Each structure stands twice: as C-alpha cells, then as structure tokens.
Amino acid sequence: MPAYARATFDQVMVPNYAPGAFVPVSGKGSRVKDRSGRVLIDFAGGIAVTALGHCHPRIVKALRRQADRLWHVSNVVTNEPALELASKLVAKTFAERVFLCNSGAEANEAALKLARRVASDNEIVKGKRPDLARRHEILAFQNAFHGRTLLTVTATGQKKYLEGYGPLPAGIRHVPYNDLAAARAAITDRTCAVIVEPMQGEGGVTPATKAFLKGLRKRCNEAGALLVFDEIQSGAGRTGALYAYMKYGVTPDILTTAKGLGAGFPIGAMLTTAKLAAHFTVGSHGTTFGGNPLACAAALSVLDTLVADDLCANAARMGERLVQGLRARLAGTPGVVEVRGRGLMVGIELREPCGHLVQAALEQGLLINVTADNVIRLLPPLVIQAAEVDQIIDTLAALIAAQAGGAQSAA
Numbered sequence: 001m002p003a004y005a006r007a008t009f010d011q012v013m014v015p016n017y018a019p020g021a022f023v024p025v026s027g028k029g030s031r032v033k034d035r036s037g038r039v040l041i042d043f044a045g046g047i048a049v050t051a052l053g054h055c056h057p058r059i060v061k062a063l064r065r066q067a068d069r070l071w072h073v074s075n076v077v078t079n080e081p082a083l084e085l086a087s088k089l090v091a092k093t094f095a096e097r098v099f100l101c102n103s104g105a106e107a108n109e110a111a112l113k114l115a116r117r118v119a120s121d122n123e124i125v126k127g128k129r130p131d132l133a134r135r136h137e138i139l140a141f142q143n144a145f146h147g148r149t150l151l152t153v154t155a156t157g158q159k160k161y162l163e164g165y166g167p168l169p170a171g172i173r174h175v176p177y178n179d180l181a182a183a184r185a186a187i188t189d190r191t192c193a194v195i196v197e198p199m200q201g202e203g204g205v206t207p208a209t210k211a212f213l214k215g216l217r218k219r220c221n222e223a224g225a226l227l228v229f230d231e232i233q234s235g236a237g238r239t240g241a242l243y244a245y246m247k248y249g250v251t252p253d254i255l256t257t258a259k260g261l262g263a264g265f266p267i268g269a270m271l272t273t274a275k276l277a278a279h280f281t282v283g284s285h286g287t288t289f290g291g292n293p294l295a296c297a298a299a300l301s302v303l304d305t306l307v308a309d310d311l312c313a314n315a316a317r318m319g320e321r322l323v324q325g326l327r328a329r330l331a332g333t334p335g336v337v338e339v340r341g342r343g344l345m346v347g348i349e350l351r352e353p354c355g356h357l358v359q360a361a362l363e364q365g366l367l368i369n370v371t372a373d374n375v376i377r378l379l380p381p382l383v384i385q386a387a388e389v390d391q392i393i394d395t396l397a398a399l400i401a402a403q404a405g406g407a408q409s410a411a
C-alpha cells in the first residue's frame with residue numbers, strides 16, 4: 001500500500017472529523033505504531049472499543065478462521081456464529097432475545113423503535129387508533145450520548161450535535177442526569193421509554209448513583225414505561241463487570257451494547273426479554289449486515305477472552321490503581337477538579353477546557369481523549385498491566401502539572 005499522510009484526509013474525506021497528524025499503521029496490545037516507527041501508548045482505546053488492545057491473537061485467530069469459512073449471508077438465512085453469540089449473550093445477561101446490528105447508534109435506534117412499537121401495540125390492544133397512541137414519549141438525560149442517527153442524536157439532545165438537522169423526531173424530553181426527582185416527575189403514562197447510560201461517557205465520565213438507577217426502575221414500573229440502559233460505552237467488561245447494570249443490581253428491560261463487544265470489529269446488539277422482543281414481528285425492523293459471521297466470530301472471541309483471562313477483574317483492579325494513583329499524584333495540583341471512574345473508564349475533570357492536551361500528550365507518546373471540553377477521558381484496553389498504568393499516571397500527572405504551571409504564569 002502506498003504511504004499516506006494526514007494531508008490526504010482533507011483532499012478526499014468529508015471534513016466531519018479533525019484527526020491528529022499521527023497515522024497509525026499497526027498496533028499490538030496497548031501500543032500503536034506509524035510508518036516512521038513512532039510508537040504511542042493508546043489510552044483512548046478507540047473510544048472504548050479496543051477492549052483487548054490491538055490485534056489480540058485470539059481475535060486475529062478467530063477472524064482468520066471465519067474468513068476462510070463464511071463472510072456474509074444476510075438475514076434470509078441465519079448463521080452459526082450469530083446463533084452462538086446470541087446464545088452466549090443470553091446465558092450471561094438478563095436477556096432472553098438478541099437483535100444484532102453494526103454500531104451503537106443502530107442498537108439504540110432498535111431499542112427506541114422497539115419501545116415505541118410495544119407502546120403502540122398495547123394501545124391497539126386497548127382498542128385505540130395506533131396513530132393516536134398516547135404513550136410515545138422518550139425520556140433521556142442531559143449530557144447523554146446515544147448516537148448520530150436522527151432519532152438517537154435527538155435522544156442525545158446536545159445542541160452542538162443537533163444544529164441544522166431539524167425537523168427532529170418528536171416526543172423526546174431531557175432532564176438532568178442523576179436528578180431522580182426531575183425524572184420521576186417527567187415519567188408519566190405518556191412515557192414509553194427512559195434511556196440512560198449507567199455511566200455517562202461522552203458527557204464527562206459520570207457514574208449514575210445507585211439511588212438514581214433504582215429510582216428510575218421503580219418509577220418505570222409504576223408508570224408502565226420501559227427502562228433502556230445504553231451500555232455501548234460502559235459494557236463488555238469496561239467498568240469491571242460484564243455490564244455495569246450487574247454491579248448496580250438494577251435490571252433494564254432493554255440493554256444496548258457495541259464498541260468493546262467487537263473490540264474493533266464493528267458490531268452492536270440490543271438485548272431484551274422474550275415478551276418485548278415479540279413485538280418486533282417479521283419485517284418490522286432489520287439491517288443487512290446484522291449478525292455478520294465475521295463480526296460475530298470476533299465478538300465471540302472477545303466474550304471468551306474476557307472470561308478466560310479474567311479481564312473484568314483486571315479492569316476493576318487496574319482502574320482502581322489508575323484512579324488512586326492519579327488522585328495521589330494530582331492532589332493539590334491547581335485546576336484539577338476531580339478524578340473519577342469505574343473500572344477502566346476514568347475521567348480527570350479540569351477547571352478549564354483542555355482539548356489542547358490531546359496534542360501535548362501525543363508529543364509525549366500518549367493517545368488520550370478529551371470530552372465535555374474539560375474532562376480527560378481514559379479508556380485503556382482491559383488487558384493493561386500495572387507497569388503501563390504507572391507510566392500513564394507519571395506522564396499525565398506531569399502533563400497536567402505543566403499545564404497548571406503554564407496557566408498560573410500566564411494569569
């Protein structure tokens with residue numbers, strides 16, 4: 001393949017991204033390398049995707065094996081990797097039925113469409129006209145992120161992602177995250193679903209409180225609304241449990257998962273109960289690539305590796321080391337508000353916007369991500385070991401301290 005540089009991006013790609021100058025060509029574990037041989041430690045993890053690091057031998061082997069067998073058959077027939085993956089997800093979670101798709105947004109789109117459909121079907125059963133179905137509202141939360149399709153970006157609700165796309169789908173409301181009183185008041189007999197991230201990622205790496213999720217569950221039960229957990233970022237072991245809901249002890253009606261599930265191979269899934277799934281009758285929803293054998297083979301090897309290598313426990317241990325280490329090193333550093341996280345989903349909130357730190361970190365050999373303007377988001381692979389965690393603590397603490405020093409001398 002000819003050598004390409006960052007400059008080509010501006011000539012041939014739609015300009016909806018602003019990628020950095022580093023163009024990786026290979027990766028191994030938590031490191032990526034460019035053509036010149038420069039190596040970076042990847043603490044952005046493809047935004048919570050590369051759960052097993054880059055090119056994990058088990059996934060590579062599974063993909064190679066599947067690549068020699070069967071790539072695609074569409075949903076006109078089913079296939080063995082899809083059936084095995086769905087069986088595993090059913091065995092390991094609350095779910096009884098699985099809808100396979102290709103991305104997080106698609107999984108959420110399916111979840112919200114299913115909720116609307118369930119409400120509509122129930123209205124029809126009661127003898128009302130479906131076009132007049134009262135129960136259609138979706139409640140979401142401020143600072144959420146649920147995807148970029150028109151329905152999921154409306155559920156995301158952040159102005160910066162919505163501008164210029166109207167008219168938007170109707171019936172979606174937002175109240176502050178972790179504000180149970182506001183949510184309770186907003187959930188009525190018009191609400192078909194409440195969609196919530198047990199841990200907001202893009203919104204600033206903010207965990208839900210247990211009382212909030214338990215309260216949502218109770219209110220949804222009272223009002224007859226479905227509770228949807230968006231675990232697209234927090235799922236597949238990242239927070240130290242296979243899915244974050246397991247540690248909260250609150251079970252949703254629908255759960256969405258993607259990102260780390262394929263650990264770099266595009267796949268998404270919507271998990272639900274048999275009773276709810278029955279409303280997605282033949283032809284009512286679908287996607288050409290859903291259940292793709294290659295994607296399912298990759299996801300199967302991810303689930304197997306999470307268990308075989310005890311990676312949820314490693315995520316919990318390494319996450320604790322990262323948070324405690326950062327807290328200790330950053331104590332008293334001006335401009336640091338808080339270090340928080342669950343497992344290997346960790347945020348460092350700074351007082352000031354810190355997008356420029358991504359470039360500064362890159363120069364130090366580190367790939368990081370900044371979200372919500374002022375939160376450094378760390379999403380390393382779940383296979384990470386103590387030495388690398390300590391290295392990131394050192395590098396980041398020095399970087400943040402230098403920026404604090406710079407800000408002080410500039411002030």
Ligand SMILES: Cc1ncc(COP(=O)(O)O)c(C=O)c1O
Binds near residue numbers: 047234258259
């Ligand atoms: C919580 C959450 N939901 C949904 C999405 C959308 O997923 P995708 O980009 O795969 O469509 C994301 C992506 O960042 C996410 O973090």
